[in-house]
Amino acid sequence: MNAALLRWVHDLSVQGIILTDEQLLVRFCNGWLEKQIGTKESDLIGRHLFDIFPELKTRGVDRYYFEAINGQSRVLSHRLHKYLLPMAPSSGVGTFAQMQQSARISPLYEEDRIVGTITVIDDVTERVIREMELNAQLEERGRLLSSELAARELAEANSRIKDEFLATVSHEIRAPLNAITGWTQLLLNGQLDEARSHHALDTIQRNVKSQAQIIEDLLDISRIVAGQMRLDLQPLNLTESIEAAIESVSPAAVAKNIQLIQSAPSQPVFIMGDGGRLQQILWNLLANAVKFTPGGGMVETALREIDGFAELTVRDNGQGIRADFLPFVFDRFRQAEGGSKRKAGGLGLGLSIVRNLVEMHGGVIAVESRGEGSGTVFTISLPLLIAEKDRSGSGRMGKRTDDSDAHDISGCRILIVEDDKDSREMLGILLEAFNAETMMAATATEALGQMPRFKPDILISDLGMPEIDGYDLIKQIRTLTPDQGGRVPAIALTGFAGAEEMKRVHSAGFDMHLSKPIDQDKLIKAVNQLRHKNL
Amino acid sequence: MMLTERQSDALGEFINIAFSRTASSLSEITGQRVLLDVPQVEIYPIDKVATNLARFLPGDVASIHQPFDGSIAGDAFLILNYEGAVRLTDLLTDGGSPQPQLDESAREVLTEVGNILLNACLGMFGNILQVRVSFTVPSLHLESLDGLIDSIKKERDGLRYAIIVYTSFRIRESSVKGYLVLVLSVVSLNRLISEIESWEDRQNESIHTSTNPEASSLEN
Numbered sequence: 001m002n003a004a005l006l007r008w009v010h011d012l013s014v015q016g017i018i019l020t021d022e023q024l025l026v027r028f029c030n031g032w033l034e035k036q037i038g039t040k041e042s043d044l045i046g047r048h049l050f051d052i053f054p055e056l057k058t059r060g061v062d063r064y065y066f067e068a069i070n071g072q073s074r075v076l077s078h079r080l081h082k083y084l085l086p087m088a089p090s091s092g093v094g095t096f097a098q099m100q101q102s103a104r105i106s107p108l109y110e111e112d113r114i115v116g117t118i119t120v121i122d123d124v125t126e127r128v129i130r131e132m133e134l135n136a137q138l139e140e141r142g143r144l145l146s147s148e149l150a151a152r153e154l155a156e157a158n159s160r161i162k163d164e165f166l167a168t169v170s171h172e173i174r175a176p177l178n179a180i181t182g183w184t185q186l187l188l189n190g191q192l193d194e195a196r197s198h199h200a201l202d203t204i205q206r207n208v209k210s211q212a213q214i215i216e217d218l219l220d221i222s223r224i225v226a227g228q229m230r231l232d233l234q235p236l237n238l239t240e241s242i243e244a245a246i247e248s249v250s251p252a253a254v255a256k257n258i259q260l261i262q263s264a265p266s267q268p269v270f271i272m273g274d275g276g277r278l279q280q281i282l283w284n285l286l287a288n289a290v291k292f293t294p295g296g297g298m299v300e301t302a303l304r305e306i307d308g309f310a311e312l313t314v315r316d317n318g319q320g321i322r323a324d325f326l327p328f329v330f331d332r333f334r335q336a337e338g339g340s341k342r343k344a345g346g347l348g349l350g351l352s353i354v355r356n357l358v359e360m361h362g363g364v365i366a367v368e369s370r371g372e373g374s375g376t377v378f379t380i381s382l383p384l385l386i387a388e389k390d391r392s393g394s395g396r397m398g399k400r401t402d403d404s405d406a407h408d409i410s411g412c413r414i415l416i417v418e419d420d421k422d423s424r425e426m427l428g429i430l431l432e433a434f435n436a437e438t439m440m441a442a443t444a445t446e447a448l449g450q451m452p453r454f455k456p457d458i459l460i461s462d463l464g465m466p467e468i469d470g471y472d473l474i475k476q477i478r479t480l481t482p483d484q485g486g487r488v489p490a491i492a493l494t495g496f497a498g499a500e501e502m503k504r505v506h507s508a509g510f511d512m513h514l515s516k517p518i519d520q521d522k523l524i525k526a527v528n529q530l531r532h533k534n535l
Numbered sequence: 536m537m538l539t540e541r542q543s544d545a546l547g548e549f550i551n552i553a554f555s556r557t558a559s560s561l562s563e564i565t566g567q568r569v570l571l572d573v574p575q576v577e578i579y580p581i582d583k584v585a586t587n588l589a590r591f592l593p594g595d596v597a598s599i600h601q602p603f604d605g606s607i608a609g610d611a612f613l614i615l616n617y618e619g620a621v622r623l624t625d626l627l628t629d630g631g632s633p634q635p636q637l638d639e640s641a642r643e644v645l646t647e648v649g650n651i652l653l654n655a656c657l658g659m660f661g662n663i664l665q666v667r668v669s670f671t672v673p674s675l676h677l678e679s680l681d682g683l684i685d686s687i688k689k690e691r692d693g694l695r696y697a698i699i700v701y702t703s704f705r706i707r708e709s710s711v712k713g714y715l716v717l718v719l720s721v722v723s724l725n726r727l728i729s730e731i732e733s734w735e736d737r738q739n740e741s742i743h744t745s746t747n748p749e750a751s752s753l754e755n
Contacts, residue, residue: 060563072658073672075650077643079628080564102643104672119750124640131638138635 016085016121017057017313022069024049028394030067035120036099041496053085064105068117073106078124084421090125135172164331168348168528172214211519217349221332224356231274231360236384237309238269238278243299245282249290256295266302267308270385272521277357285314285378292376293318308380309363309372317318318374329357329367332446358382409527410435417473418448418464427460427518434524444468448476451485458527459490474509489530493518498523538578542728545735547576548716549663550700553655560651565627567706574702574715579694581718585684588699588714592616592680597637598701599675601637603657605668607727609695609719610687613649617677619711620645626706637677638750646675652715687718695726 009017009030016033018027025048029041045051049065056062061084064074076084084103091097101121108116124132140280183200186192192200224230246260253260293316300315321329332352344397358365363382369375414436418424421442428438439454441447444465459477461469492517494501505513512526554571561569579587597620599613615623617637624641627648637645643667650673659665700715719727743747 067654067658070658071661071669072654073650073670074654075643075647077640079624079640079644080647108671109669127639131640134638177693180708 012131016087016119016123018049018370019108019116019389020065020119021050021116024065024069024117026052026054027116033085037125041405051294055086055194056084064233065117066499068105068107071107071114072368073104076103076105078102078128084121087413090123096125096128099123120361124366131506148422167346169214169218173211176211179207180204182520208517209338216522217353220353221349223499224353225262227498228502229356229360231357231402233272233274235270236273236275236278238271238273238312238382239303241270241273241275241278242282242303242312244285245279246301248279248283249286249302252287252290253299256293256297258290258291258293258295258315259298261298263301265305267304268309269305271310271382272385273361273382278361281354281357282312284354285380288350289316289376290479303373305384306381308384310384312380312382313377314380315377317375319370320374322372323369326367330365337430406528407434407521407524409524409531412436412527412531413454413457414438414527415441415454415459415488417461419443419462419463419472423462423516427523430518430520430523436527442475444470447473451477451480451488455485457489458530459488460493460527461490461510462493464495470510471504471508478509491523492528493525536602537587538728541735542732543576543733546698547574550574550576550656550733551657552663553659554652554702555660556655557652560584561648561704563626566754568626569627570705572703572705572710573699575578577699577701578724579696579697579699584683584687584699584716584718585680588684588716591701591712591714594618596682596683597645597675597677598632599646599673600655601649601653601657601670601673601694603660603668603670604667605660605666607660607666607719607723609717610725611670612683612714612716612718613652613688614683614714614716615616615645615711616682619713620646621708622709623648623704623711623713625629626704627710642677643674646673649673649675654697656715656717660727660730664727664734666726666730682729693701698724 006028006070011031011062012032013032015030016036017028017030018026018033019028025046026044029044031041034041034044050057050062056065056407061076061081067074070342078100078357079103080325081103083098083101085101087099087101089099090428100123101123103119103121105117105119107114108118140400183204187197187200200363220229227423242262246262269511286299286301287426293299297317300313302313302315304311330351332349354364361382363380365381366379368377405478409431409438416424416427417432417440418427418440424440424442428440431438439450439456444461445468447461459474461470461473474492475489477488477490478486490510490512492505492513492514494505494510494513495516502513514522514526551573554574558569558571577587592614593616595617597615597617600613603609603611621635621637621641624637624644628641628644653670653673657668657670660668676686678686683741695718696717698717700717700721701712703710703712
């Protein structure tokens, strides 16, 4: 029976089995193991185990055999040992140098006496590969899950920022409206004396301006996002632009007793820039500095030329910026104090617009703050206009014309088409104040009737009108001969100047568009510019 | 059954030696510093084991079981909670990201860890106490604590006691709690205690002749 069992183990077992006596001389080795180590059992019998496999000693595994002789069984897990006996890996499986094994070494008892050891070896190569594949899949799944979670968190954060932004927008738009509505009501009721009426009008004007600013900012951001922001680049003296910006914030600074300190090179510093946009950049930085600096503080601007760049620093000793908010200062819709806690007004768009405008000028903007309470430094670097060598003279360059020339529209014949009576009258009074000759039309039909008689130099038309709107009007005018006024330069007045709208305005035949509410300065300059174009 | 303070100290010291051997074996195999905290030892009648362990092992447990026979006979167990078992194999094998489950290879590792620990304890019966015990390859079981206790109770008849050793494996700044449980008959327990007492007497005598009594004992 024993012989039959041993025969079975030798021939049929798919594990490696090796038996030794108490001297560790090999007494049995089964067929599976013979095949794997490539040595016949007859060549192994009677040899010392450590002579056949010297690696057992060098790897310190020999001690388990001594323990087995002392009566201890020992499990050798694959993960901690990789293999027991060096054997070639099963063919076609994996990339291991050795067959991957787990093993057991036990004492061999005859009745109560230990007579030797038995070693049983399993080939676990396939199992190990399966586990590795499974673990790789689990890891991949975990990685996907965590990246999905991160994406969701980001989306949620963005949506939260936008919600806060919308709340801010509605607050910022509503607040000036309250003031405007309230004071207008009082004025209409006729309850105010002259001094109070004046105060009311001042307040209304200030609030209108602030609302116009908000809408401008929103439109700017929409242009930037859509890539529709265009700059009208001209050579200009940065020193002058800074002075102008300082002048515009000085009333606010004076009111808070904030000292404005300016330093600049004695010679003009020329860059290529869009005058209006540059003002916007400088005004934003300075206005922010004044806004966040407590009364009695200081705002300092310093301009210098360095390595082909004009470098402007705006430094204040105000409340500073928290380190954790610093990286987000130029992000859209971000304010350090979000939601209901916010103390400062505004939309949180200013600095984002500033950064975009600076970058469109080929420059960079940076911010530094040592934290709350220790002030903030904004630094803008803009490329110098290298071609300019002659720095003497007035500081005005090239095509740039004097402001007084830019406002000369005297004698200009202007046809105003506007269905809203108040707006029409306002435009007429404004243009006549600059000595222009004006003619009013309340409808497009009326305007078309006046064209041959009045022969306008410039046409200013509203877009939204009943029956024939501004677009159809200009299309009809453009079908006329030059003598009939078919080429008259035309300005569209638009209430909603999105990028799409602008495209439509120009393709209909207008040369320019101005958004409502009309800025007097811009209107006059536009008329002047188109008038010269036509000459 | 109550132990005297002296018996309790001697038992604690005895198990400490077994644990420090286990720790050094594990350190050697894994190439990482493995420590086993100085264990706390308690003895309960077998009926009280479940309630005492249930506080620490609320869910499924992994147990490595090794019965032993001879003049001291009984069952030795290393018990870990399932989550602890997963963590212990991860810490010992440093196999990249932590696995949520015990795969077959991880179960083998656990069996080997139990094997080393139980061999160290049971081996000391033979080596130090000069009590002959024989034991086989341990087996791993994953089940609830109740299931485990039921299987212990069914194993043999008669009033039995359990020596519970509370310890923790400390590896790479993490620690995993584990419980060594030796279930013995009254006779075996008495025999063990008295063997340990006389071992301690021999220890105290050898202090006068050797500066390192433990080393001299281990070399027996």
